[in-house]
Amino acid sequence: MPSIDQIPISIVSPDEMLTGQADAVLTEIAGMLKRLLDDGIEGSIDLRGLALSGADRVWLEKQLGRGEVEIMLEAGGWSVLTETAYPGVWKVMHRDDRDRVVAELIEVAFVPAIIRPDNGDVKKGHESLLLNLKAKTAGV
DSSP: OOOGGGSOOOOOOGGGSOOSHHHHHHHHHHHHHHHHHHHOOOEEEEGGGSOOOHHHHHHHHHHHOOOSOEEEEESSSEEEEEEOSSTTEEEEEEEOTTSOEEEEEEEESSSOGGGSOOHHHHHHHHHHHHHHHHHHHHHO
16 A cells, blocks of 8 residues: 555646636526527626636637637727637627736627617718718719
């Protein structure tokens, strides 16, 4: 029988361990997708507000995979919106003008909120288009 000093022990830092948090996030995402489909309710999860280890983040990234769409947006810093392998689930990262991460979200929506125009902008666009059409017909 080996003595206690012969038992191999490896020390793993907390950042290298799966905590179970990422699995809970994945379960929450599944519920959010159901609400999106059933009731049109969108939502997001702030990943920076969760106690995820580095291993959790890697595991979650692998589970979500990559989809077909990636959007880069510059507005007071860079934002990258990446569709996951599950349509309707987006990984969204916002950086400030110094390239620091200021938000890291999982957004469950048909289209991420940051790229969807609000009604006021659409109304202004419609009015502008009508004015352009009116000017073209007046010049004919």
